[in-house]
Amino acid sequence: xxxxxxxxxxxxxxxxxxxxDFANRLFIAWRNLKLPTDNASVILAASGGADSxxxxxxLDELLRAEKLSLKLVVAHLDHGLREASKADAxxxxxxxxxxxxxYVKRRTDxxxxxxxxxxxxxxxxxxxxxxxxxxxxxxxxxxLILTAHTLDDQAETIILRLLRGSAAxxxxxxxxxxxxxxKSDIQLARPLLGWARRVDAEDYCRSRRVEFRHDEMxxxxxxxxxxxxxxxxxxxQTFNNKIVEALSRTSALLREDAxxxxxxxxxxxxxxxxxxxxxxxxxxxxxxxxxxxxxxxAAVRRRALRQWIGQGRGDLRRLEMVHxxxxxxxxxxxxxxxxxxxxxxxxxxxxxxxxxxxxKQPNGVSxxxx
Amino acid sequence: xxxxxxxxxxxxxxxxxxxxDFANRLFIAWRNLKLPTDNASVILAASGGADSxxxxxxLDELLRAEKLSLKLVVAHLDHGLREASKADAxxxxxxxxxxxxxYVKRRTDxxxxxxxxxxxxxxxxxxxxxxxxxxxxxxxxxxLILTAHTLDDQAETIILRLLRGSAAxxxxxxxxxxxxxxKSDIQLARPLLGWARRVDAEDYCRSRRVEFRHDEMxxxxxxxxxxxxxxxxxxxQTFNNKIVEALSRTSALLREDAxxxxxxxxxxxxxxxxxxxxxxxxxxxxxxxxxxxxxxxAAVRRRALRQWIGQGRGDLRRLEMVHxxxxxxxxxxxxxxxxxxxxxxxxxxxxxxxxxxxxKQPNGVSxxxx
Numbered sequence: 131x132x133x134x135x136x137x138x139x140x141x142x143x144x145x146x147x148x149x150x151d152f153a154n155r156l157f158i159a160w161r162n163l164k165l166p167t168d169n170a171s172v173i174l175a176a177s178g179g180a181d182s183x184x185x186x187x188x189l190d191e192l193l194r195a196e197k198l199s200l201k202l203v204v205a206h207l208d209h210g211l212r213e214a215s216k217a218d219a220x221x222x223x224x225x226x227x228x229x230x231x232x233y234v235k236r237r238t239d240x241x242x243x244x245x246x247x248x249x250x251x252x253x254x255x256x257x258x259x260x261x262x263x264x265x266x267x268x269x270x271x272x273x274l275i276l277t278a279h280t281l282d283d284q285a286e287t288i289i290l291r292l293l294r295g296s297a298a299x300x301x302x303x304x305x306x307x308x309x310x311x312x313k314s315d316i317q318l319a320r321p322l323l324g325w326a327r328r329v330d331a332e333d334y335c336r337s338r339r340v341e342f343r344h345d346e347m348x349x350x351x352x353x354x355x356x357x358x359x360x361x362x363x364x365x366x367q368t369f370n371n372k373i374v375e376a377l378s379r380t381s382a383l384l385r386e387d388a389x390x391x392x393x394x395x396x397x398x399x400x401x402x403x404x405x406x407x408x409x410x411x412x413x414x415x416x417x418x419x420x421x422x423x424x425x426x427x428a429a430v431r432r433r434a435l436r437q438w439i440g441q442g443r444g445d446l447r448r449l450e451m452v453h454x455x456x457x458x459x460x461x462x463x464x465x466x467x468x469x470x471x472x473x474x475x476x477x478x479x480x481x482x483x484x485x486x487x488x489x490k491q492p493n494g495v496s497x498x499x500x
Numbered sequence: 501x502x503x504x505x506x507x508x509x510x511x512x513x514x515x516x517x518x519x520x521d522f523a524n525r526l527f528i529a530w531r532n533l534k535l536p537t538d539n540a541s542v543i544l545a546a547s548g549g550a551d552s553x554x555x556x557x558x559l560d561e562l563l564r565a566e567k568l569s570l571k572l573v574v575a576h577l578d579h580g581l582r583e584a585s586k587a588d589a590x591x592x593x594x595x596x597x598x599x600x601x602x603y604v605k606r607r608t609d610x611x612x613x614x615x616x617x618x619x620x621x622x623x624x625x626x627x628x629x630x631x632x633x634x635x636x637x638x639x640x641x642x643x644l645i646l647t648a649h650t651l652d653d654q655a656e657t658i659i660l661r662l663l664r665g666s667a668a669x670x671x672x673x674x675x676x677x678x679x680x681x682x683k684s685d686i687q688l689a690r691p692l693l694g695w696a697r698r699v700d701a702e703d704y705c706r707s708r709r710v711e712f713r714h715d716e717m718x719x720x721x722x723x724x725x726x727x728x729x730x731x732x733x734x735x736x737q738t739f740n741n742k743i744v745e746a747l748s749r750t751s752a753l754l755r756e757d758a759x760x761x762x763x764x765x766x767x768x769x770x771x772x773x774x775x776x777x778x779x780x781x782x783x784x785x786x787x788x789x790x791x792x793x794x795x796x797x798a799a800v801r802r803r804a805l806r807q808w809i810g811q812g813r814g815d816l817r818r819l820e821m822v823h824x825x826x827x828x829x830x831x832x833x834x835x836x837x838x839x840x841x842x843x844x845x846x847x848x849x850x851x852x853x854x855x856x857x858x859x860k861q862p863n864g865v866s867x868x869x870x
Binding site for chain 1: 662663664665666667668671724727728731732735736738739740742743745746747749750753754756757758759760761763764797798799800802821
């Protein structure tokens with residue numbers, strides 16, 4: 131890391147060093163996303179790969195140039211999946227030390243977790259990572275967590291969702307900024323997502339003479355994402371050289387569509403429950419007025435029913451289009467007493483002018499909420 | 501065509517012959533699409549390939565079984581692009597004769613047309629085909645034109661649109677039923693689109709012992725569509741064996757989204773022009789109220805601006821997201837006198853609280869309309 135030291139030294143002599151093009155573009159994205167520029171602690175998820183190393187180095191530039199004034203904490207989770215994972219952890223630790231930044235590490239056994247939870251390896255690793263980041267954020271009273279997802283990650287995600295037959299919400303891809311979860315006020319942001327290609331991150335690391343780490347699991351085509359990256363995207367690129375950017379643009383437009391329709395679905399749900407007998411306060415999946423729903427456009431109604439079922443069940447797991455379509459069909463005609471079955475044993479029943487949600491348990495409270 | 505004759509003979513002996521599974525599924529789709537079942541003349545576009553031959557044979561079954569009572573006219577356009585095209589035309593003619601159906605043929609020179617119009621071969625062939633079908637429909641006073649697009653055509657179209665970075669409208673794919681054009685009351689329907697795979701059509705032709713024709717241009721990977729069919733879709737299928745159906749489902753959902761948002765855009769345009777000084781009747785791209793637009797969700801506003809520009813210019817050719825984004829930016833702030841340039845020399849100007857459309861010519865009438 132000689133070159134890095136040299137950069138640091140130069141950074142110390144000039145009071146406000148000129149920042150690189152990569153760091154400059156990061157700063158523009160940072161402001162566009164309205165991320166805090168001072169008085170905040172920020173957790174950066176660093177794997178040691180090119181993307182997160184580039185983000186780390188560029189943030190370091192912005193801190194030194196005093197464009198940002200934040201407490202940056204480097205957080206590394208060792209998934210314990212590979213031989214080299216301990217060496218990766220040491221490498222990230224030494225880079226953080228080099229840059230004078232706080233460093234937090236934890237080791238987990240993703241395989242064990244996966245076996246316990248029934249998740250696959252990718253899901254289990256993802257879950258472990260976000261749990262670790264959340265815990266670290268709380269420890270440091272950080273309000274912002276950063277991950278280094280790039281335009282390429284976005285394109286891969288959109289394609290994976292398309293391969294599953296997702297609708298607009300799924301095809302919206304990864305959020306550039308969102309709350310970590312509905313109960314938290316910690317923000318999760320991806321400041322590279324809207325502009326940086328993976329190759330930009332690699333080039334930038336090289337220009338800083340930092341040898342980022344390689345994860346051999348990124349070469350393993352038994353992972354669908356790796357196969358998309360290695361085989362599907364390159365083939366798509368032979369049709370359109372700017373396919374990654376095109377997918378990102380499409381996802382941004384579909385995100386706008388989904389947002390508008392979801393807001394309308396909220397309003398529709400409000401209207402459809404207005405005249406229901408449900409007691410005030412007891413708003414979880416209150417009966418829905420059939421006539422109010424039936425006049426709404428299909429795209430809004432479908433989303434309203436989905437949200438309503440989510441309220442009733444506590445989650446939307448295993449809910450598929452066939453279930454929604456079955457509930458939607460209850461709106462046709464005047465006949466009451468019909469029922470649509472949902473996964474997990476919940477049911478929706480048409481009773482005259484109302485759709486009623488029946489959870490699995492007799493007390494009307496869904497399992498997840500009790 | 502011995503087997504075919506046998507089938508016909510069988511059809512004649514039994515008064516209401518049992519129809520095949522393929523014909524049955526066609527009939528279900530026919531009714532779902534609310535296509536006429538009697539008292540109508542129908543033009544069927546027949547290339548001689550598996551898809552249109554299957555549609556022709558299945559319709560013949562339904563006519564013989566008296567499930568449909570229509571005048572069916574077989575229409576074939578010889579594009580003059582291939583050696584074998586004359587033989588194809590003769591083959592379709594003899595099949596129509598065999599089935600006792602009217603047959604219309606025309607020969608065109610697609611290459612010459614393409615050279616004259618600047619279209620590529622595919623566009624030119626498509627345009628020639630639909631002109632021919634429209635003319636034939638008028639001759640026969642037909643109210644319905646059928647093409648034999650399958651689920652596979654739908655998937656290919658969606659992928660081609662995705663490769664171009666289309667939004668929800670583009671990703672909605674091919675319409676199962678639509679008006680041939682805005683000035684016509686002739687319907688264009690694709691009754692195989694929602695359910696039939698190409699292989700189903702081929703299998704059905706074989707089961708009827710009809711040797712459909714092969715178009716060697718369907719093997720030429722310099723055509724993007726052929727390359728999607730031959731290389732991209734098979735690779736996608738290794739991720740999801742039901743990828744064609746998944747894409748069709750996605751497109752149906754995005755179509756619902758686009759429809760809801762487009763209807764809202766109509767309403768928004770109406771609201772935004774309500775207080776404009778434009779004379780009554782002069783509704784072509786009347787000035788738009790900035791405040792009305794600015795409060796609408798981005799997805800609705802974008803579509804409203806697009807429609808409005810289309811009204812002003814007469815078409816939407818070469819209008820891209822960058823142009824729409826430039827017009828959208830005129831809504832920000834309070835400063836008037838700003839202008840966004842459109843392709844073809846049209847402009848949109850912000851004048852105090854209004855967006856004004858300026859066509860290329862000084863009299864305010866756009867080129868296309870004059």
